[in-house]
Amino acid sequence: MAAxxxxxxxxxxxxxxxxPATVSRVLSGNYPVPPATRTRVLKAARSxxxxxxxxxRALVGGGRSMVAVILRQxxxxxxxxxxxxxxxxxxxxxxxxxxxxTGGDTRRxxxxxxxxxxxxxxxxxxxxxxxxxDAYRARxxxxxxxxxxxxxxxxxxxRPSSDPALxxxxxxxxxxAGAHALTSHLxxxxxxRIVFLGGLPGNSALDARVAGYRAALTAHGLAxxxxxxxxxxxxxxxxxxxxxxxxxxxxxxTAVFAGDxxxxxxxxxxxxxxxxxxxxxxSVVGYNDIPLAQDFxxxxxxxxxxxxxxxxxxxxxxxxxxxxxxxxxxxxxGTHIVVRDSVGPPAPHxxxxxxxxxxxxxxxxxxxxxxxxxAP
Amino acid sequence: MAAxxxxxxxxxxxxxxxxPATVSRVLSGNYPVPPATRTRVLKAARSxxxxxxxxxRALVGGGRSMVAVILRQxxxxxxxxxxxxxxxxxxxxxxxxxxxxTGGDTRRxxxxxxxxxxxxxxxxxxxxxxxxxDAYRARxxxxxxxxxxxxxxxxxxxRPSSDPALxxxxxxxxxxAGAHALTSHLxxxxxxRIVFLGGLPGNSALDARVAGYRAALTAHGLAxxxxxxxxxxxxxxxxxxxxxxxxxxxxxxTAVFAGDxxxxxxxxxxxxxxxxxxxxxxSVVGYNDIPLAQDFxxxxxxxxxxxxxxxxxxxxxxxxxxxxxxxxxxxxxGTHIVVRDSVGPPAPHxxxxxxxxxxxxxxxxxxxxxxxxxAP
DNA sequence: ATGAAAGCGCTAACAT
DNA sequence: ATGTTAGCGCTTTCAT
Numbered sequence: 001m002a003a004x005x006x007x008x009x010x011x012x013x014x015x016x017x018x019x020p021a022t023v024s025r026v027l028s029g030n031y032p033v034p035p036a037t038r039t040r041v042l043k044a045a046r047s048x049x050x051x052x053x054x055x056x057r058a059l060v061g062g063g064r065s066m067v068a069v070i071l072r073q074x075x076x077x078x079x080x081x082x083x084x085x086x087x088x089x090x091x092x093x094x095x096x097x098x099x100x101x102t103g104g105d106t107r108r109x110x111x112x113x114x115x116x117x118x119x120x121x122x123x124x125x126x127x128x129x130x131x132x133x134d135a136y137r138a139r140x141x142x143x144x145x146x147x148x149x150x151x152x153x154x155x156x157x158x159r160p161s162s163d164p165a166l167x168x169x170x171x172x173x174x175x176x177a178g179a180h181a182l183t184s185h186l187x188x189x190x191x192x193r194i195v196f197l198g199g200l201p202g203n204s205a206l207d208a209r210v211a212g213y214r215a216a217l218t219a220h221g222l223a224x225x226x227x228x229x230x231x232x233x234x235x236x237x238x239x240x241x242x243x244x245x246x247x248x249x250x251x252x253x254t255a256v257f258a259g260d261x262x263x264x265x266x267x268x269x270x271x272x273x274x275x276x277x278x279x280x281x282x283s284v285v286g287y288n289d290i291p292l293a294q295d296f297x298x299x300x301x302x303x304x305x306x307x308x309x310x311x312x313x314x315x316x317x318x319x320x321x322x323x324x325x326x327x328x329x330x331x332x333x334g335t336h337i338v339v340r341d342s343v344g345p346p347a348p349h350x351x352x353x354x355x356x357x358x359x360x361x362x363x364x365x366x367x368x369x370x371x372x373x374x375a376p
Numbered sequence: 377m378a379a380x381x382x383x384x385x386x387x388x389x390x391x392x393x394x395x396p397a398t399v400s401r402v403l404s405g406n407y408p409v410p411p412a413t414r415t416r417v418l419k420a421a422r423s424x425x426x427x428x429x430x431x432x433r434a435l436v437g438g439g440r441s442m443v444a445v446i447l448r449q450x451x452x453x454x455x456x457x458x459x460x461x462x463x464x465x466x467x468x469x470x471x472x473x474x475x476x477x478t479g480g481d482t483r484r485x486x487x488x489x490x491x492x493x494x495x496x497x498x499x500x501x502x503x504x505x506x507x508x509x510d511a512y513r514a515r516x517x518x519x520x521x522x523x524x525x526x527x528x529x530x531x532x533x534x535r536p537s538s539d540p541a542l543x544x545x546x547x548x549x550x551x552x553a554g555a556h557a558l559t560s561h562l563x564x565x566x567x568x569r570i571v572f573l574g575g576l577p578g579n580s581a582l583d584a585r586v587a588g589y590r591a592a593l594t595a596h597g598l599a600x601x602x603x604x605x606x607x608x609x610x611x612x613x614x615x616x617x618x619x620x621x622x623x624x625x626x627x628x629x630t631a632v633f634a635g636d637x638x639x640x641x642x643x644x645x646x647x648x649x650x651x652x653x654x655x656x657x658x659s660v661v662g663y664n665d666i667p668l669a670q671d672f673x674x675x676x677x678x679x680x681x682x683x684x685x686x687x688x689x690x691x692x693x694x695x696x697x698x699x700x701x702x703x704x705x706x707x708x709x710g711t712h713i714v715v716r717d718s719v720g721p722p723a724p725h726x727x728x729x730x731x732x733x734x735x736x737x738x739x740x741x742x743x744x745x746x747x748x749x750x751a752p
Numbered sequence: 753a754t755g756a757a758a759g760c761g762c763t764a765a766c767a768t
Numbered sequence: 769a770t771g772t773t774a775g776c777g778c779t780t781t782c783a784t
Binding site: 006008009010020021024025028031052053055056057058059060061 | 776777778779780
């Protein structure tokens with residue numbers, strides 16, 4: 001089949017015996033047209049399989065604008081949920097939604113923002129914390145102004161604004177409070193030696209969790225030297241590697257605070273591989289409560305960050321003060337702990353800093369595991 | 377800062393002291409322009425933060441080309457992986473990639489395809505099997521032709537073509553073979569009463585798995601009445617509900633073939649909730665080998681469908697015979713079983729169709745569970 | 753009630 | 769080497 005030319009409004013007009021203007025009026029539906037001609041035009045359009053050209057329409061100001069989400073990777077369940085929330089809310093507002101992923105590459109992020117700007121997206125939503133440096137912050141500032149100049153609006157989702165005066169909407173969680181609560185939960189269960197697995201210096205979300213973890217430790221009268229942060233970054237693989245390594249080096253911690261649920265997944269596997277059990281030997285907690293966290297072994301205690309709601313809030317807020325160019329909006333969503341089965345009382349044999357009280361589980365390696373050092 | 381109007385090519389021209397045509401030539405780069413003016417124009421454009429209007433550009437014929445993925449939902453790990461593969465391969469080819477999700481709504485799918493076509497996507501990739509009916513098939517045919525007419529190309533990813541003559545590329549798995557192998561694995565372990573949980577009549581991928589399951593049963597000398605398919609659809613929730621219900625009704629099956637890993641996740645939870653253990657009491661297998669399947673309790677035996685490679689293949693194939701409009705391409709990717717810990721020998725007390733041999737686990741409900749009926 | 757005409761921002765002949 | 773002109777397909781005044 002040959003690629004016949006696209007049928008235009010003019011052909012429909014000819015077929016219906018009216019002018020293009022009339023066809024436009026019928027199709028746009030924003031102008032009263034007598035039922036008689038209306039029907040005639042509609043029939044002509046249908047018989048020709050006419051579809052309006054969005055470019056022409058957009059050019060002249062008619063086109064529906066869409067909302068764009070830009071995130072690191074779609075395979076991360078948390079990001080995916082945020083995207084789904086954005087999608088849902090956008091759909092409720094009759095907007096189409098597109099998601100682009102950067103793979104952590106700032107160049108690609110820049111291209112994507114640019115592309116969205118070109119397409120005339122009315123909303124560009126940047127999701128998730130990246131590792132920020134000054135150059136990056138400067139770029140976000142440029143995005144915000146450029147987008148505003150083009151009549152659209154930037155939303156920072158799940159991360160703080162680098163500059164409160166930025167013409168951007170920010171929607172995020174209180175990661176510090178969440179981490180504080182989760183750490184307290186661990187302390188309440190009796191844990192004193194808790195390692196934070198998955199720090200990522202420069203990433204605002206992780207930095208906040210680490211801060212909450214440290215603050216909670218202090219609040220419970222533990223010395224700062226009891227804090228131990230392993231900056232292995234995020235992801236299941238990173239969690240698995242770091243935990244495996246930690247297990248061969250130390251024996252005196254009783255709980256692990258994973259930077260997020262994927263890190264927790266890797267850590268759980270590493271612990272199982274080492275022949276230890278959760279929570280009998282070591283307690284583990286995660287962060288985000290991804291849908292499959294309840295299917296881990298054991299079901300994971302974690303903090304629920306309503307990802308989908310984050311996405312929904314982003315577009316709701318942005319659309320609400322649409323065209324108003326009001327003062328920068330800042331919205332913080334609450335989180336709460338979800339208690340499942342990965343936390344128990346500390347294992348007595350792991351509490352002491354000496355290597356006394358060895359069990360069959362770690363007898364093979366316990367003797368060459370040094371105690372936790374003070375934080376740097 | 378007020379939202380000044382979008383800067384146009386004319387303003388850049390004025391700033392650089394040249395005509396719009398010259399600016400266009402410089403920016404499009406497809407016409408020799410002296411370095412002197414070239415630099416001047418570029419500087420003017422940059423200082424004005426000029427971005428070309430894609431709509432105007434597309435209207436007149438010069439659209440950039442990007443690749444678009446359209447899938448049901450990004451939160452499904454399998455789909456997300458396919459999208460990531462597409463993204464990666466597109467990126468390798470210097471293309472930008474956008475993903476749109478339909479939420480299973482065919483109207484939204486249509487809008488998205490339309491949008492992509494209008495936006496000048498050179499590749500539109502439809503991922504995953506939907507429930508197909510004649511109207512839907514007709515629509516896909518229209519997509520294919522419309523896209524071809526617009527110089528782009530349609531790729532059907534993870535589902536068969538409704539019509540072999542369609543100007544579309546199809547890349548998929550041999551679901552029937554995979555399901556056959558997996559069912560055989562179960563039979564080899566000694567299972568005779570295996571229920572298929574998660575049928576979705578009309579969905580080509582699931583229908584193929586059911587067919588493979590039935591064929592394997594027959595091949596191993598089991599009567600067709602040993603087949604038992606529960607059409608509960610896909611998703612963790614559906615799997616959980618259906619499994620819970622099944623557990624209260626029947627007692628004589630020893631293994632469950634879940635339609636995909638998410639269904640398996642729900643089934644595992646339901647089994648655990650009922651106080652039964654996997655694989656001691658019941659064996660469970662899934663399909664797709666999503667990244668977290670290894671973190672289930674127990675780690676799930678499933679068939680690995682290389683999702684990312686599926687996505688990569690889709691764009692590689694499509695880009696390879698780009699502009700060639702050659703004969704329809706059909707590509708089938710291999711799959712293989714990944715054996716983990718969710719399959720064991722059948723539990724003796726569940727094998728008999730009578731209610732003899734009760735164990736503490738199911739003694740409470742076993743007496744009112746009827747035997748599996750023959751398939752309809 | 754409906755047509756004619758004027759662009760939207762851009763590119764591609766066609767001029768110079 | 770660069771400016772001028774004519775649309776791309778559509779919507780929207782402004783006429784009729």
